[in-house]
Amino acid sequence: MPRILLGVSGGIAAYKALEFIRLASAAGHSVRVVQTPTGRRFVGEASFAALSGAPVLTDEFEHDPARGAFPGQELPAHQPLSHLQLVANADIYLIAPASANTLAKLAGGLADNLLTSCALAATCPVVVAPAMNNHMYEHAATQSNIDVLRARGVHIVEPGIGRLASLGEQGVGRLAEPERLLSVCEEILVTGSPSGSAPDSGATSASSSGAVSTTSGGANAVPSGADWSGLRVLVTAGGTREPIDSVRFVGNSSSGRMGLALADAARLRGAEVTLVAANVGLQPPAAIAVRRVSTAAELQATCEQEFRTCDVLLMAAAVADFRPASPVDGKIKKGGRRRLTIELEPTADVLCGLSSQREPGQTLVAFAAEHGSDALEHARAKLSAKGVDAVVFNDISRADIGFESVVNEVTILTSDRAEQVPRAPKESIASAILDVVDRLRETA
Ligand code: CTP
Numbered sequence: 001m002p003r004i005l006l007g008v009s010g011g012i013a014a015y016k017a018l019e020f021i022r023l024a025s026a027a028g029h030s031v032r033v034v035q036t037p038t039g040r041r042f043v044g045e046a047s048f049a050a051l052s053g054a055p056v057l058t059d060e061f062e063h064d065p066a067r068g069a070f071p072g073q074e075l076p077a078h079q080p081l082s083h084l085q086l087v088a089n090a091d092i093y094l095i096a097p098a099s100a101n102t103l104a105k106l107a108g109g110l111a112d113n114l115l116t117s118c119a120l121a122a123t124c125p126v127v128v129a130p131a132m133n134n135h136m137y138e139h140a141a142t143q144s145n146i147d148v149l150r151a152r153g154v155h156i157v158e159p160g161i162g163r164l165a166s167l168g169e170q171g172v173g174r175l176a177e178p179e180r181l182l183s184v185c186e187e188i189l190v191t192g193s194p195s196g197s198a199p200d201s202g203a204t205s206a207s208s209s210g211a212v213s214t215t216s217g218g219a220n221a222v223p224s225g226a227d228w229s230g231l232r233v234l235v236t237a238g239g240t241r242e243p244i245d246s247v248r249f250v251g252n253s254s255s256g257r258m259g260l261a262l263a264d265a266a267r268l269r270g271a272e273v274t275l276v277a278a279n280v281g282l283q284p285p286a287a288i289a290v291r292r293v294s295t296a297a298e299l300q301a302t303c304e305q306e307f308r309t310c311d312v313l314l315m316a317a318a319v320a321d322f323r324p325a326s327p328v329d330g331k332i333k334k335g336g337r338r339r340l341t342i343e344l345e346p347t348a349d350v351l352c353g354l355s356s357q358r359e360p361g362q363t364l365v366a367f368a369a370e371h372g373s374d375a376l377e378h379a380r381a382k383l384s385a386k387g388v389d390a391v392v393f394n395d396i397s398r399a400d401i402g403f404e405s406v407v408n409e410v411t412i413l414t415s416d417r418a419e420q421v422p423r424a425p426k427e428s429i430a431s432a433i434l435d436v437v438d439r440l441r442e443t444a
Pocket of ligand 1: 347369
């Protein structure tokens with residue numbers, strides 16, 4: 001069970017650290033929390049202790065009832081001599097949110113509280129996710145502190161652009177979303193470095209999305225894979241909803257994470273990306289053009305407008321195959337009914353419609369969630385049935401991957417091979433899919 005030490009410094013975004021613990025625990029990680037005294041003023045230790053299932057420490061000389069052990073780890077027989085036993089036991093140390101003040105202390109090597117002392121004592125990878133007011137973030141002092149940390153090999157999860165805590169304030173400084181923080185940690189735990197980083201090239205990734213970088217240099221450099229500058233990529237994500245009446249619908253549980261990861265990966269390679277988002281609650285990076293839709297018919301109409309000019313189509317949306325034949329205007333009343341039958345009619349197959357109009361030079365990728373013994377063969381049959389170049393197959397009988405999870409495991413089917421991509425964060429899966437698109441475009 002991977003052990004994540006979470007350092008929470010002062011800032012409104014401290015509440016997002018709670019969600020991080022919930023997601024990390026659900027994904028099977030063991031989490032312990034250290035807070036700065038200011039961090040504790042924003043979200044109290046009781047919430048962190050309840051969610052992590054372990055005591056929370058703030059003071060360097062505080063007694064640790066868990067003796068430096070993480071949940072699931074055996075308690076040592078003796079009280080460790082050092083208050084830093086906790087970080088010695090960690091596989092990764094994530095500091096989120098990292099306030100401007102904490103960043104400055106980390107860059108200066110100060111160790112005036114447990115969070116900063118742990119950072120100095122850490123031998124595991126350290127990930128820092130800044131969150132603050134946009135002016136504080138853009139200040140030369142903060143930027144130079146971030147550069148210092150990067151140069152030392154600290155992974156920086158850059159903040160996103162958007163509404164900030166102060167009333168009416170917009171700008172860069174929002175803490176990266178908890179899902180993003182978790183996938184970065186998982187990626188580092190699995191591979192040693194996050195996708196979207198280019199540790200040896202001196203490049204940074206674009207900064208608007210919670211992107212990760214480990215070295216200093218110019219913004220918007222291509223982090224991995226081929227350069228997609230000049231390519232137009234159309235991505236569909238999420239799940240359609242087909243109305244039963246004005247308030248109810250037939251839908252599915254696709255979160256849109258896979259589509260978002262694909263859109264972001266294409267953007268990081270330099271492509272111009274349009275995302276057709278069907279009921280996606282997650283926030284796409286600001287640099288991506290988003291067209292929001294709800295039903296299969298709306299998705300179809302929007303894709304038909306965008307398809308002609310795209311070079312690559314990544315059809316990750318879960319599109320309803322059927323919809324209520326006669327949606328009711330208003331809310332259906334229960335009345336005295338003991339049973340309600342809703343007649344469904346087929347929707348259009350959006351992908352088949354698009355592939356029938358495809359032009360040479362376009363690359364089309366379908367996604368197939370299948371289960372059962374013939375799952376792989378069903379997925380393979382979609383290569384010709386849908387008129388696409390690749391089908392990304394995932395096995396939905398597995399509860400630990402897929403629809404709502406931050407990780408996935410897929411097989412990418414093309415006419416001549418089946419490439420297995422082992423369990424990994426959706427960002428890594430997205431990168432593997434884009435690599436296959438590169439190969440297809442080279443050989444086309
Ligand atoms: N798709 C689509 N329009 C639909 C249904 C699916 O464009 N009405 C797309 C999906 O976005 C996906 C691919 O087709 O990229 C395969 O989806 P899937 O649901 O597996 O295909 P179906 O044709 O619905 O086949 P099945 O009967 O196995 O559900």
